Amino acid sequence: MEQINNIKVVPCTSSNYLRPFRVHYNQVSRYSLIARYHLVSVLIFNTTSHCFILVKQFRPAVYMSEWERSKPKPLQPAEEESLEAAPAEPKVPEEDKAGETSKVTSSHQPPASAGVTYELCAGLVDKPNLSLEEIARQEVLEECGYDVPVAKLRKITSYRSGVGVTGSKQTMFYAEVSEENRVGEGGGKPQEGELIEVVKVPLHEAMTFAFDESIPKTMGVIFSFIWFHSNMSPKYKISTNV
Template identity: 35%
Template sequence: MIKFFRGGLRRVCCSDAKRSALGRLSNITRIWFSPLPAKSKWIQPCTVHYMENDQQKETHIVKVLDGVLVLLYNKSRDKLIFVRQFRASVYQALMNYHQPTATGDVDLQKFPPELGFTLELCAGQVDKDKSLEDIAREEILEECGYDVPVDSMQTIYQYRSGVGVSSGAQALFYCEVCDEQRVSSGGGVDREVIQVVEMSLDEAKKLVETGNRTNGGPALLVGVMWFLLNKAPKST
């Protein structure tokens, strides 16, 4: 049984999401660690030096790709739509509290893969020369299976994530979908294994109640709070 981890997952969020997830199941059978390759397509670490008030300072930073995220609302069934997937970074963070110098294979009995599953908004990296709206539209189709017009994307916020270390630009959109626009079960492309999770507005409201913990990023919480403030029927 998974115990509570410092600063980590409150298991109920993931377990609830797992019960209502649609799509291909993830079966993780082995996890191991190794050093970063000399050149990564995804991240570039470096040191930034600067003088502030005559003092020399330095910050170790990681350059990352920008991202788009979409809060999806299915108006046919009055449900918010999220995605559930294994995130190696979350897994590493949670298991590493107990094993800070981990290298090589991980004992999956001690640290089950379930630790690394997150509930998130549909999202993607800005890794092609297209508009943010176009990239968001593609991610909705690939991950959640809805074919929507690009002009259905409404900007909620644009902000930067991880400003202490990485500072990628994040564009957060809202998009309403209906059952007629569902053309596939989603699940991701290539080797992605992404489950689609539908949540009632009452469940989503419980998720953002003060004091709750999730192991995903802040965008889901921010998006749902924005939705409850601006879009949800007033009785919700």
């Protein structure tokens, strides 16, 4: 997770995951947005250890947002050439020497940890032949290593995320797992660029974790912890320090 380096920024007009659009309507209005897949996310509670299972991952978008905030002028990708950043590490490996002559100096570049966030296990709805529950089940297995029967997934609710940019519909599930469901280490698919660390948050620390702003996290984590508090007690006890 801390070995993110050799960061280059280049313009992007399209990718498999994002397609930038501009929409014009009512003659005068125009709006820039991104087409993106819908999403599923899963609040996982381990009933053996009484811990929530989250994922921690390096998010390039968060990292770039932090990097940009630390610079006086917004980062603009060059049209003809990429901006090349020096590695964040003080010791520059031989093969990275080219980075030292780049336009963006390493003093501007935050450490990789600036892009790491805590999130619910989640994934894109990119398999039309699978139900939302089946996609959620696959994500729990791939990212967190638990094999949960589809029937044990309970829908919490659905909502719109990124209404200003992607407009994706996100469906959130709740899954109770036990150590018996654990069949692997999780970690995502490294071959697809996923670098995921599985993290346990003990139930009695959950609300403090949720509202600790020094821990970068998504709204999904905060909401689902408070949802658990409202819905799963008195089945489970949880600190009410909100």
